[in-house]
Amino acid sequence: MKRIQKLHLRNFKAFRDQEFDFTGGPHDPDGRNVLVYGNNGSGKSSVFWALYTFLQSVGKTPPTDIAKYFVPLRDGAPETYESLRYVFAGPDEEASIKLTWADLPGAATVTTQQLGLDKAGADPLNEQQPLSVAQRTRTGPASGTDTTIREALLSSDFIHYRFLQDFYQRSNREGVNLWPVFMRDLFPFYQTPLFSTPAGNPQYLEEVLRIVLETAHSRRRWEKKPKEEFEADYITRANEAIGLFVNSVQTNANAFLRDQFLGGDESLQIELNFTKQLTFDLLRFAPLSAIQREWRNNIEDLAIILSVRALRPGHSEVRHYRPQSFLNEAQLTRIALAVRLGALLTRPANSTLKLLCLDDLLISLDMGNRKHVLDWLFGDNGKYCQEYQIFFFTHDRELYRMLKHYIGRPHSGKWRVLELVNNEQFPKPQPSLLDGDSNDHFTQAWRRFQAEDFPACANYLRKETERLLKEILPPADLYMYPNEKGETIPMPMGTQLDKLQQLFIKLGKGDNMGKLHDLQLFKQILLNPLSHDSFSTTVYQSELHTMLVDTIPELQKMRRSVVAELPSTGQKLIYLTETDSENTRYTYTIELYETLWAYTFPDGSVAYSHPACQVLERIDDKGKKTVFNKKQGTCEGLADGYRRICFALGKKPEGGGQPIPLLPKPLHTIITTTI
Known part of the structure; x- marks a missing residue:
């Protein structure tokens, strides 16, 4: 069993340079399950997509399929429009995802791999310069040979709240066609015994569809076989494989819906029907892109239709072929979760690294329905918490508190709780990472800032500054001599800040104070006034933010030993x-x-x-x-x-x-x- 210990993002999506530690610290190096809370725009989804992009990289060829996520975005250059690069990064700066994982328990074997582009080289998307691509694309997952990551991709699942939109963001006139969902999220991970690889292993359904499409388009191949023989060898078996998989998802989804949401009641059931299937003419005359990696977009006019069957005692059975017109959003969310989690149960179970990443998955559910899902996730003596490394992301404060209650239960495994904070009104948003289990002064200051309680934020920043000065300055610079009562009196903060500046100068570091030069100014305009009269003092929000993201973190780097x-x-x-x-x-x-x-x-x-x-x-x-x-x-x-x-x-x-x-x-x- 393996777990991810650390994730380091450099110029990726919301993060310029941030390392995430998912362990319990130096004395507990095992990777833990992770709960991440943060408001919209704080960078939660950046972590989600970093893990997803890293695992997906094993199936990307050629190297430009990976490089496109890390190149600078350029107007008028469509090949860069899929870039996930941090928008404020310079054109020559490194952009990368670094992942470290280790065996359980004790992290006896530690592996680190990095994916992305380094600082040097020419345009990696220029097909005329293949060497520059190789030079700038890191080895590791990009090579497609790493067994651990490949197995992790096939055994893991990434469920994003946007997945649910495919179920109910349709007009009442339309049926719910889940073919795009199956193509994008499910077929790449299901092995069918009806097709075999050259090594004799079951073939993945996505690969089966690619082979069938390419074979139908290959005049040299299909002309050697009668149409009927080609259909029997390929199309009929492919349709059968898809049908078997759809049926297994339907069975698992109904079991989940019955046991987790309906209390054992079977009055509402899901039906998934593979109604528009593959045909020879559909494949033969479908447009085949010259770019092979976009073949998925060329299989059209196929359908896996979602319908709902309602069974009421004493009444005839009712089928709803447009469930979005019959069910409310919460009910549709339950069905969507049942389908997706039902598909999860078809994944391979033999991987040593299995991730379950859930991004704001329960936002459409009320507390009662959320509890049903969490009872499943944390139930069965913590089966899923032990089998998977769970990453749960949410911006909902009530759900966050609810999850913190669940992770404290027996059998829920060890968890790392993180908070991401950001303020969208600043021109270059820089998410900051906090320990979600901490109530220290700095964490409290961030929370008060997010809540726009600026006087309280300043008060906590003052307390954090006082704490840090006590750790940095020698005792002689912190206290005055005993007064006439024999009491040792702390020096005022202004005096302590003067002592800090003198320390830099005395030790030859006077030119290295950098961002700490502003401490005295902030003390005068923020920390001191707000500590005494928070109602009549003008609050400088920008300066508070500067203290949170620049000044105090810089002071936290100082140590005295x-x-x-x-x-x-x-x-x-x-x-x-x-x-x-x-x-x-x-x-x-x-x-x-x-x-x-x-x-x-x-x-x-x-x-x-x-x-x-x-x-x-x-x-x-x-x-x-x-x-x-x-x-x-x-x-x-x-x-x-x-x-x-x-x-x-x-x-x-x-x-x-x-x-x-x-x-x-x-x-x-x-x-x-x-x-």
Whole structure:
């Protein structure tokens, strides 16, 4: 059994660069079922279509069939109109979907594959430059040889709310013809025993239809056989295969409708009739596109008609051939779900990676009918939650709360809950990812922003800023000395922000503050006023959004960690090793008077604090010891001590030409806490 651990989208649909982690964290690396909540436009469907596109790629040939989803969209170039590329991406930027999956349990074997276009190369849709296509199309699913992904495609299902529209977005004069639905969503995944592959395996129904169509169009082939023989070998068997599949879907759909929605009642039944079937003349004279991959569009005038049979005690049976005129939207939704989930039960069961992706599937149902579907999904001792990796997407807050209740039940498996947020009024919407199980200040700020409760949003942003400053600044920069009552008083936020700027400058990062330069401004116009008088202060919505998407995430990247901490009693010694110009190795014993900190900055660089210290002694590699008195060994800081050591050894320290000499990076190459 395998599960997806991570999904990384780069310039795909709504996302510029976003990684989704579906595990339980470093100590629980197994991929989980996933619940994603977000308002319209927040990027939920982008995740849905990323998973769908990745799995579908195994059946795409040539490479341009994959590349078309990642190329820049160009006016007047129809070959780019299927692009799913992030619209604000530059023409030379990478666009890709990266998927990581692993075995259960424990993620013993981890596999990562990437699909998309890199930064280099010519136009990948130019058929005159096939090499550039190969260079820009990543290996992996695009090659069509990955067994795991191919099996996952055939065993998984992606059910989108638009699927339901095929059932009831028709006039009352029309019947409901589900042939396009079967062609698009069902035939590619059903194996019929009536046709075999060259290897002797059952053939997929979509492939059967392609072969029949091409054979009917091939004059060289059909002229060698009488029409009757061709019909017996191909058309009659193909119609029989389609009929058997349609009947199996009907049987499963009625069982689902009866057991999940009607409480065992069989008074309402679905009928699927393959009324307009394949004929030789229909196939022979159908227009065959020169582009073979569009052959599906050339099989027309076929029909699988949906009707409803109503059985009422004491009354005659009634058939409704236009159910959209007889049933309401909720009832039609139940039928559509029954048909689609009935087809799911015909899928191969032997895949090690099986996904069930449901995008806003229950929005047309009331709470009672939603409960019926969720009872099925989470019932049978969690059968489907264990057999499939479920991805459930919704924008409905009540359904989201309902689902969170269900996933907390026994046997529902482990779940990862995520929230996506976006604000459509900004020119370049950037979805942000939140932990749906979290109620921290930052998550609450986003939720208040989405609800347009801007004063509360600002209040939570202030709390998050205070929390982060406590994690980043050393204790001496956070608190004032005890007052006359002996109380330690926190410094005002403005003072703490000044200390943050001084920290950047002191450690040689003054030019790297970037988006953090605006913290003081935001503190003055947003955080401070709104915390005291939220009703009379003008709320700057754009600035709040900037804090949410830029400033606070940048501050969250900063870290302060202990390298060497002062004990409550006794000395704290560290040992610094360096060589002189003749390559003689010396180990210096240094006593720290302050804690030695390591700071990670938003750009990923690391710098170290300069605690006051004293060099006590040194020992060379032959065991000769030199002891320093207090005047000789006292240093303004560790960097000052290192600079003096280097000059004494005839070496120039790294960063020695700067106003405040910096310690080498990485620090662990010259300093240890034990000898």
